[in-house]
Amino acid sequence: MSPPDGPVAMAGRDAAPVVRLTGVSQRYRKTIALDAVSLDIPSGCMVGLIGPDGVGKSSLLSLVAGARAVQAGKVEALGGDMAEPEHRRAVCTRIAYMPQGLGRNLYATLSVAENLHFFGRLFGPGRAERQRRIADLTESTGLGPFLDRPAGKLSSGMKQKLGLCCALIHDPDLLILDEPTTGVDPLSRRQFWELIDRIRQARPGMSVVVATAYMDEAAGVAIEAQGLTMRFGDFTAVDDVSFRIEWGEIFGFPGSNVCGKSTTMKMLTGLLQPTEGQAWLFGHEVDANDLETRRRVGYMSQAFSLYRELTVRQNLELHARLFQMPEPEIPGRIAESAARFGLEDVIDTLPAALPLGQRQRLSLAVAMIHQPAMLILDEPTSGVDPVARAGFWRIMIDLARHDRVTIFISTHFMNEAEHCDRISLMHAGRVLVSDTPQALVEQRGAASLEDAFVG
Amino acid sequence: MLGPAAALPAPQEEAPRRQRFFDPRRMFSYSRREALELRRDPIRLTLAVLDSVILMFVMGYGISMDVEDLTFAVLDRDQTTTSRDYTLEHSGSRYFIEQPPITDYADLDRRMRAGEISLAIEIPPGFARDIARGRPVQIGAWIDGAMPARAETVRGYVQGMHALWLSGRTKARAPVNIETRFRYNPDLESLVAMVPAVIPILLLLLPAMLTALSVVREKELGSIVNLYATPTTKLEFLLGKQLPYVVLAMLNFLLLTLIAVTLFGVPLTGSFWTLALGALFYCFAATAMGLLISSFMRSQIAAIFGTAIVTMMPALQFSGLLDPVSSLEGAGAVVGQVFPTTHFLTISRGVFSKALQFGDLSGAFIPLLIAVPVLTGLCVLLLKKQDG
Structure with a gap:
């Protein structure tokens, strides 16, 4: 599917929200990134945050992922307070976070396979399971033939897919994607959304939160x-x-x-x-x-x-x-x-x-x-x-x-x-x-x- | 906006998977990755090894404490055989080179100011006559004091020479003589003293710098987010990053020791394994210092300069490289006593020059053993597991 064709509001969903923000504010020196934001993100859906750069989307997502310390307000994800180190430690294996900046959390000199194994080892499935998942993910994303290519030498579309594979290596319940299609060609962009669709079909319980600046992707x-x-x-x-x-x-x-x-x-x-x-x-x-x-x-x-x-x-x-x-x-x-x-x-x-x-x-x-x-x-x-x-x-x-x-x-x-x-x-x-x-x-x-x- | 697909169930409420505080697999995942990156960065790798070899040559030959070939001149107001004999005592030594005689005080002033001479000896009129009569005689020695340490050495030479000359004349009468013998480095050669001291300096600077860089690089590139958003604990991250650099530093240690023994011809008289064990602890401490510094730095340039200053200042000033730690006072003495370089310097000098074994040096191992967990603990406290 192409992402921008539905309403944000997910009316009529009874399930408890996967993410709940209550009065969340975030500032960097004098810049206010988030000002008393309250928001429920329903579970099991794909939810988009759309807006131009610098409106606080990335701050919000990094808070939800637990990658950024909460300054004011309450951030709850997967049923607990993300300000609590205990909770973060408990749920971080259920959250996948693909930060902004294409391949920014990847290692350029490491090959596709080495990057995947690195993330796999951090999340702990055993060697055999890890290899099975890597084979699965690389096959479904078309990265299979490029396992030995250094991440830095991939095209932007492939880099983005590798980032997604690294994020998905541990079967997360909450997938957080920060501007995943920025800087990617239209074909790869489209393939990316199809891939996300397939993954969601295979894993229906997974909630997906996406930020994108591509207003024009929405139509226009x-x-x-x-x-x-x-x-x-x-x-x-x-x-x-x-x-x-x-x-x-x-x-x-x-x-x-x-x-x-x-x-x-x-x-x-x-x-x-x-x-x-x-x-x-x-x-x-x-x-x-x-x-x-x-x-x-x-x-x-x-x-x-x-x-x-x-x-x-x-x-x-x-x-x-x-x-x-x-x-x-x-x-x-x-x-x-x-x-x-x-x-x-x-x-x-x-x-x-x-x-x-x-x-x-x-x-x-x-x-x-x-x-x-x-x-x-x-x-x-x-x-x-x-x-x-x-x-x-x-x-x-x-x-x-x-x-x-x-x-x-x-x-x-x-x-x-x-x-x-x-x-x-x-x-x-x-x-x-x-x-x-x-x-x-x-x-x-x-x-x-x-x-x-x-x- | 992203449309919801078909109605989907909420995520399964699983019991949170147990998270261990320390998982060696996560640590080694970081180590393996760091080692791969290092191996694929030939420039960083070559510099890490070559730099220490180059610096070893520069410091080994460059920091020479030998004071030789000093220029001196004599203002001889006596002009007798005795006064000339006194002058000859100096000009014949390997330390001094005689310049044309001084004519008067103005000449002395001018030539010393121009740096032409660093020592002037003034022999008073009636020198020979007074000695013959056994009357007290005073000889003037004017030393260029612009560099105090050097001036001190010159004074030592002058006094030594003077004593030698006196004893030559009064041998029969002197009941007690002091005979000085220098042990461990009988010829007082700088190289033999410097090389065992340079190794600890180099094993501090480069490993600390590389380790600091490895963390700050992740901050600059953004991959530090993998520490924030994965189950990796701070200790796993730190130790994982540290291990490859400890291995690299130990390889460096072996190379430097080999060069010291072969190219510099500095004999390794004590137990090699004691030295190697000390080096291992020391490399852990040095890389931990790099990690500690990295907690305060955000850019790679800052990390390079910060590490250079923070490690080199105490290492050069307070660790006993040039002046013994026991001669330090106040804060300098405290720094000197806790700084790891002090203790590895003791081990290195002890093993190279004094033929010491592990038993003789165990006292120097204890502070190193304490420094490693203390530094690592500080790193864990200072490292953030979240951004902002």
């Missing part, structure tokens, strides 16, 4: 443009364009070559400053200097911005570094990309030696190397043969459906627009109409999208 608008206008001298390339693109949507801009699509896209990526109007990505106003937003956007232009003198691998490496990916994660990420985009056989070839279809996939791999939540693709399929185009779209749909990547694409092939969730038809710098391809066809009473547009 990925791209919003209002009154975007671009003039070059007397020529108005884009005229008062407004639209919204939802999270995880494939939004298409089909149409003829010179109608302002590229200009609109460049304004959205911050490459061009609009003459008038505004655009927002993930709720942040587009700002060419805002690296944080840029890091969440992948851009691929008509001209495939590849470096001819660099091999496929070097192109990927260069972009990974440009987006400041942590150095140890880069080789793993490149291997993943090469597999996903079918570039494994040509990894040490220069791009110029590749057929156009592969070059196009390389461009997409480059745009996706830093695992952005959004892809802006300007005519990515121009000049590519139909078979390669079909393969390309399969990857795009997979990205959107499975990784929840928002895709904004322009194309002059009308039949490609059918793959989009929604399209906007532009002409002479203006948006004529926006809707689902099917609705547009029906409106026009046409046989196909191509006919609808021409008509």
Whole structure:
């Protein structure tokens, strides 16, 4: 399941709460992290704490986990007062705590298996039992093939899974996850929630408390443009364009070559400053200097911005570094990309030696190397043969459906627009109409999208 | 928000699993992990071993208490064979190098200020005549007192030389003579005295630093939360972290002892096993000191400097390295008597230079044996099992 689709309140549950906070306050010098918080968390459920950074979620969770000393108020978990050392000692084997900061409680130089054994020994199941559980957990999380890899060299998604495995090694009754998906790509995020779901099915009595800052995970608008206008001298390339693109949507801009699509896209990526109007990505106003937003956007232009003198691998490496990916994660990420985009056989070839279809996939791999939540693709399929185009779209749909990547694409092939969730038809710098391809066809009473547009 | 799945039962109310206060498995889990991390950090590991070897050379050769090749000049107002004979007594010694004679007081002042000479001898007019007549004679010795310890040594040499000269002239008449023999280090060589003293210093500094770093690193990286949120007790955590560094320190001890005996040629005259046992206790104490210091530190840089200062100040000043502990007064004396380095220094010197055995040194073992549990206990008291 994706986490954010239900109400917080767990009405009608009779069971005693697994966690109860009464008038809990916490301050760090002059900063008040928690101010007289009272809260019941029902048992056997998954409960989310959602909010931006710095609102005290982490403080609250560390109090519940017993990792932080209670300053004021009462924190009860699993039927006892967490201020009592006796109680903490008694219940700490029933609580699993995955603190904030990806893999922060893991040991980077230790391998996956060594980390798991370390935690296993702390909680005390015997050797045979420990090995059984480690095999179980690593198999269900897909970490099995990476048992000997140092934790520091895992991709962020795998690190997060390892953190979860380490937390689950002792079969806890209360699982506390502090921002478990922060800094993790959409695919791993989704897999993570599926994993949590499976674990909960296998262990129905377990209560799960999760904090997350991903408000946008909850639903929302990925791209919003209002009154975007671009003039070059007397020529108005884009005229008062407004639209919204939802999270995880494939939004298409089909149409003829010179109608302002590229200009609109460049304004959205911050490459061009609009003459008038505004655009927002993930709720942040587009700002060419805002690296944080840029890091969440992948851009691929008509001209495939590849470096001819660099091999496929070097192109990927260069972009990974440009987006400041942590150095140890880069080789793993490149291997993943090469597999996903079918570039494994040509990894040490220069791009110029590749057929156009592969070059196009390389461009997409480059745009996706830093695992952005959004892809802006300007005519990515121009000049590519139909078979390669079909393969390309399969990857795009997979990205959107499975990784929840928002895709904004322009194309002059009308039949490609059918793959989009929604399209906007532009002409002479203006948006004529926006809707689902099917609705547009029906409106026009046409046989196909191509006919609808021409008509 | 996270939606509830199907209606789920509340967690089973199990009886709390019994938690033991000390579980060796948890302790060794920490030890094993620490050892793995150390083994995979070649820089830290090499520095830990190489540093002590380098420092051994620096300190062994660098801290020399020998006072040799002192420059001196004579203001001879007598200019007789007797006065020249007196001067020759000094210039012929291996300790002194004669400079051109001094012409007057102004010359003496100038040259001593310039550091050209550290000793000036003034022989009064009528020196030879007065001696011949048996009248009392006074010779002036001006010593550069800018470095008191060195000046003291120079004074000792001058007096010794003077006595030698007198006895040469009056041999027949002196009824009693003092014949001094230095034992254990007959040539009073600094190296033989320094190397057995440097080993305790090095076995304190680096193990304490590495152990302190290992705890502070966890605070910096955030993995200390595994102490907070797992059943690990404070004692298990501390001992678990300490053990690998004790092993490393003992390897260091063996290496340093080997270098002392082979490269420095310092004879190990007493019982090696006594020395090794002392080293083992001492390494426990040294690493416990590192753990203790780590309770007050939050960053690795602070831990490095803090450990260096807190361990080296007492070790160099109050443990009998340069001045005997018995000559200390007040707080310094107390520090000197309880500081573990004092006692391992006694053991090290005793075994290396004095051919002592365990029986002779048992007195030095007792304070070490007390220090280890006291330091560990303090660590347990000061370490927090929760954040904040």
